[in-house]
Every structure is written in structure tokens, then in C-alpha cells.
Amino acid sequence: MGTRMIGFVFFSLRRAWQGFWRNAVMSLAATATMVLMLMLLSGFWIIQTGLSAGLEFVEQKVEVVADVDPGASLDEINALVDRVGTLPEVSSVTYVTPDEALKRFRAQLQAQGRQDLTVYLDKNPLRGSIEVKLKSARVFGSVVDVLRQDTTVVSGVKEIQKLVEQVLTVTNILRTGGLVLLGLVGLTVLFIIVNTIRLAVVARAEEIEIMRLVGASDAFIRWPFIFEGAMVGALGAAVSLGILALAGPPLGDFMYGFFRVLPLQFGSLGVQLAVLVTATGVGLGVFGSWISIRSYLIR
Amino acid sequence: MTLAPQGNPQPQLSQAASRFRGRFRPRRDPDLPPERSIVALRDVTMRYPNGRIALNDVDLEIPEGDFVFLVGPSGAGKSTLIKLLIRDEVATKGDVFVDGENLGRIGRRAVPKIRRKIGIVFQDYKLLPSKSVFENVAFALEVTGTPRRLIRPPVERVLALVGLTAQARQIPSQLSGGEQQRTAIARALVHDPRLIIADEPTGNLDPLISWEILQLLLRINELGVTVLMATHNAEVVTALRRRVVALEEGRVIRDEVGGAYHRED
Numbered sequence: 001m002g003t004r005m006i007g008f009v010f011f012s013l014r015r016a017w018q019g020f021w022r023n024a025v026m027s028l029a030a031t032a033t034m035v036l037m038l039m040l041l042s043g044f045w046i047i048q049t050g051l052s053a054g055l056e057f058v059e060q061k062v063e064v065v066a067d068v069d070p071g072a073s074l075d076e077i078n079a080l081v082d083r084v085g086t087l088p089e090v091s092s093v094t095y096v097t098p099d100e101a102l103k104r105f106r107a108q109l110q111a112q113g114r115q116d117l118t119v120y121l122d123k124n125p126l127r128g129s130i131e132v133k134l135k136s137a138r139v140f141g142s143v144v145d146v147l148r149q150d151t152t153v154v155s156g157v158k159e160i161q162k163l164v165e166q167v168l169t170v171t172n173i174l175r176t177g178g179l180v181l182l183g184l185v186g187l188t189v190l191f192i193i194v195n196t197i198r199l200a201v202v203a204r205a206e207e208i209e210i211m212r213l214v215g216a217s218d219a220f221i222r223w224p225f226i227f228e229g230a231m232v233g234a235l236g237a238a239v240s241l242g243i244l245a246l247a248g249p250p251l252g253d254f255m256y257g258f259f260r261v262l263p264l265q266f267g268s269l270g271v272q273l274a275v276l277v278t279a280t281g282v283g284l285g286v287f288g289s290w291i292s293i294r295s296y297l298i299r
Numbered sequence: 300m301t302l303a304p305q306g307n308p309q310p311q312l313s314q315a316a317s318r319f320r321g322r323f324r325p326r327r328d329p330d331l332p333p334e335r336s337i338v339a340l341r342d343v344t345m346r347y348p349n350g351r352i353a354l355n356d357v358d359l360e361i362p363e364g365d366f367v368f369l370v371g372p373s374g375a376g377k378s379t380l381i382k383l384l385i386r387d388e389v390a391t392k393g394d395v396f397v398d399g400e401n402l403g404r405i406g407r408r409a410v411p412k413i414r415r416k417i418g419i420v421f422q423d424y425k426l427l428p429s430k431s432v433f434e435n436v437a438f439a440l441e442v443t444g445t446p447r448r449l450i451r452p453p454v455e456r457v458l459a460l461v462g463l464t465a466q467a468r469q470i471p472s473q474l475s476g477g478e479q480q481r482t483a484i485a486r487a488l489v490h491d492p493r494l495i496i497a498d499e500p501t502g503n504l505d506p507l508i509s510w511e512i513l514q515l516l517l518r519i520n521e522l523g524v525t526v527l528m529a530t531h532n533a534e535v536v537t538a539l540r541r542r543v544v545a546l547e548e549g550r551v552i553r554d555e556v557g558g559a560y561h562r563e564d
Binding site for chain 2: 207214
């Protein structure tokens with residue numbers, strides 16, 4: 001049994017290899033289609049990942065900012081900061097002193113390359129503020145109320161709930177749209193690849209018929225084609241990944257430039273992409289062969 | 300009794316067919332166990348999904364070692380009969396036995412084993428154009444899981460039998476039609492089949508080459524292999540005076556030993 005199994009596997013691999021090169025034009029056409037489709041899929045995957053990371057970043061930016069009354073003492077401010085910090089919806093609270101606010105303002109001016117006119121001021125016109133980062137952009141809980149109630153410290157809370165709702169609606173639409181688009185592209189890729197492999201199988205219908213007539217079992221007919229499909233998939237994936245590896249760094253720069261502030265990690269994205277492309281390529285090759293060969297087997 | 304296709308008037312020929320059915324009923328002992336015949340059809344009807352009845356109530360026994368011509372016009376049911384024997388189709392009614400196995404009852408996995416007992420030869424040879432004569436014949440063994448070291452001896456033996464030892468390295472396009480058909484016959488023989496089914500094996504060949512192919516099939520028959528040959532070649536059938544089974548409109552209208560292609564009254 002063991003040796004027969006090994007013999008069978010070698011037979012299938014040998015036939016797959018022969019089949020691939022005997023119909024080189026067809027096989028290479030199938031591989032080229034596979035490469036194009038995998039590139040398309042990877043492109044959409046990268047865009048979708050970038051979009052999703054960008055949206056997450058935008059959502060993280062959501063924070064509640066309370067202006068601090070200049071008359072409030074540091075103790076009162078710290079007490080409020082502590083109180084707000086214990087609320088379950090809050091991930092972090094920071095008190096930005098007027099000096100820090102001025103520093104930030106100056107840094108911002110410098111980053112924008114504008115002249116810093118604040119040096120001509122004799123005193124800091126900015127107020128301190130309490131910045132509350134939320135665990136989830138959607139859940140405000142009682143944060144705003146707690147801040148507002150402390151009228152000795154807080155002079156005003158910016159109405160950001162409505163704005164956040166709008167931002168979240170937009171990000172949700174973009175995220176869903178991206179997923180739907182990725183799904184559609186995935187389906188298209190599936191159909192095109194399955195069809196291409198079917199063509200390659202149909203081109204060898206006579207050979208399959210002869211195999212059937214001389215008494216080849218289903219396994220002997222099916223597995224060489226499955227391996228051949230896997231070969232097309234693996235080769236297509238390898239070529240695609242090669243192209244992506246070459247195109248990756250400039251693409252990364254472009255993405256960074258496009259989304260500007262994103263802390264995108266291209267290292268992990270690369271690994272994910274390699275797994276996605278290889279699994280999709282081999283999986284679709286095998287699936288396509290399986291589907292295409294089915295109709296030729298014993299009824 | 301007769302099932303006419305919907306709306307079609309019963310053609311004249313079919314009435315003739317039912318008349319002859321009574322006269323030339325196959326010599327069949329109902330108690331004969333099927334294992335004594337290599338092929339046995341019992342009340343076989345084949346109705347395709349589109350409603351066409353390709354075979355209607357066919358009985359046929361072929362004892363081991365027989366040489367049988369299967370004749371009849373196109374569409375008479377010859378191809379369907381062959382498809383039933385290699386279990387490419389399953390009869391809608393009745394039983395088909397090959398070498399004692401009821402093909403309607405065996406599972407899918409047993410089908411390849413039955414096919415290895417049958418060697419099949421076609422009008423268009425069905426050779427793989429990129430493989431040599433040797434490889435085409437060896438292919439039948441390779442794809443049925445024969446270990447590589449056990450392939451060469453039987454291939455060389457059958458190539459010698461059909462007289463193609465010298466052409467073993469050539470590819471089909473370098474061969475004549477007769478040589479291609481002999482390659483196909485060698486491939487059909489390489490499994491040591493009990494039965495050779497030849498579907499119009501001389502259909503593409505000129506008369507002289509046709510005779511060569513027929514001589515080869517007769518020689519194979521002398522070696523103990525049963526041969527069932529479907530043909531339109533009246534000259535060959537009439538000259539040989541072997542058993543002739545005539546099909547028409549899906550029925551056996553004549554089954555006689557020493558018969559001619561056409562009915563002789």
C-alpha cells in the first residue's frame with residue numbers, strides 16, 4: 001500500500017509536469033491569467049488594508065476636549081482628570097497646560113513653515129485643556145456630562161458627538177464598500193481562473209477520454225490535473241509575489257504619501273499578502289481543476 | 300409493445316423489425332448462467348434523457364471466443380450498445396453482463412476494472428499525437444497503475460503481435476492509417492483483455508488495409524479473445540461468414556451465424 005501510494009503520487013506529479021509542458025502555451029496562458037488576477041486581488045487587498053488602517057487611525061483621533069477655566073487651580077484640575085480617568089469608556093486623560101498648548105502651536109507653525117509670530121506676545125493667550133481619549137469612538141457614555149458638571153474647572157466642552165457620528169458613518173460606508181469591492185474582485189478572479197483552467201482541461205479532453213477507455217480509475221485521471229492546477233497556482237503566486245516584492249517599496253512610499261500620517265506596517269502586510277496570494281493561487285488552481293475534471297469522470 | 304417517440308408515426312421499417320424479431324430470436328437458453336458468456340444483454344432498453352430510445356428490449360449473448368459482427372444503419376443503436384458494454388452509459392431497463400458482472404449493479408469504483416477486461420478500438424484510432432507508438436501503448440498500462448518496470452515486456456509483446464516493433468519510436472503522424480489502427484489495437488490488447496470491441500475499425504481505411512486489420516482481429520480471436528466488431532463494411536462481413544447481429548431502430552432484427560451484411564432471402 002505504501003509503495004503503491006508513493007508510486008501513485010510520483011505518477012501524478014510526473015504526469016502533471018508533462019501535462020504542463022506538453023500544453024505549454026495553454027499552461028502559460030493560464031499562469032499569466034493567474035498572475036494578473038492575483039495582482040488584481042493583491043492590489044485591492046493592499047488598498048483595502050490601507051483604507052481600513054486609515055479609517056482606524058481617523059477613529060482613534062476622536063477625543064473629547066474640554067477647555068479649562070484659567071481660574072481653576074491645579075488641584076481641582078487634577079481631581080477632575082482623575083475622576084474622568086476612572087470612567088469605563090475612557091482610555092486615557094491628559095491635561096494640556098497652557099504652556100504645552102503654546103508649544104504645540106509653535107511646533108505646528110514650524111511644521112507648516114509659517115513664521116512664528118507668538119514670540120512677540122508678552123503673555124501666553126492660550127488656555128489649558130483636558131483631552132480625553134475614548135476606548136471606542138462610538139461610546140461617549142457620561143464623559144461629556146461629567147466634564148460639563150465641573151463648572152469650576154471646565155469652561156466649555158466642544159460639541160463633537162455629531163461630528164463623530166458623521167465621520168463614523170462615512171468610515172463605515174468606506175469600509176463596507178471596500179469589502180464589497182474586494183469580494184467582487186475575488187469572485188471575478190475565481191470565475192476567470194476556473195474558466196481558464198477549464199479551457200486547459202478541455203484542450204486535453206481526448207487524452208482524458210483515452211484514459212477512461214483503457215480503464216484508468218478516477219484517481220489516476222483526477223490527481224495529475226489537480227497537481228497541474230496547483231502548479232499553475234503556485235507558479236502564478238510566485239511570479240505575482242516577485243512582482244510585488246519589486247513593486248513593494250515604491251508602492252509603500254506611495255501609500256505613505258497618500259495616507260500621510262499612517263503608521264502602516266508593511267512588514268506584517270507583506271507576510272499576510274504572501275500567504276493570501278499563495279493560498280489563493282494554489283487553492284484556485286486546485287479548485288479549478290477539480291471542477292473542470294469532474295464532468296469527465298465516470299458517471 | 301412498441302414505444303414510438305411522441306407523435307412520430309411508426310415507420311415501416313420498425314414493423315419489419317418486429318416481424319424479424321420473432322424469426323431470428325437469438326439462440327438463448329434462459330437458464331444459461333451469464334458467466335458462460337463474455338457478454339450478455341437481457342431485455343435491455345436504453346432511453347436517453349431526451350426521450351430517444353436507442354435500444355429497445357435487446358437480448359444478446361456472446362460466448363467466450365466468438366467473433367461477432369454488429370451491423371446496422373447509423374442510429375440503429377450500435378454505439379449505444381458499445382457504450383453500455385464499457386459502462387459509459389447504464390441501461391434504463393434490463394441487465395448488461397460483461398464477464399459475469401452485472402454492469403447496472405457494480406459501483407463506480409469497479410468500472411475501471413471492467414474496462415481493463417475490454418480492449419476498445421475506434422474508427423479514429425484515438426492515439427495521442429505527441430507520444431510515440433510505444434508510449435501510446437504503454438500509456439494504457441501507466442494510467443492504470445502498472446509499475447514502470449512491468450510496462451516494457453507486455454508492450455513489446457503486443458507491438459510484435461501487431462507487427463509494429465520497427466515503428467515503436469515513431470509518432471502517429473509518421474504512420475499510415477493502417478499502422479495507426481494497429482497501434483490502437485496493440486493498446487487495446489496490452490491489458491490482456493477478454494473482449495475486443497472494435498467500433499468501425501476500418502471506416503477510415505482503404506479496402507486493402509481494411510483486410511489487413513481484419514486479418515489481425517481474426518488472429519487475435521484465434522488467440523482466444525472474443526471480438527465484437529461494429530461495421531458498415533458489407534464486403535468484409537459477407538465474405539467472412541461469421542456471426543452477424545443486425546440492429547435496426549434499437550432492436551436486434553437478425554442474429555445468425557454465417558450471415559451476410561444484408562439479409563439474404
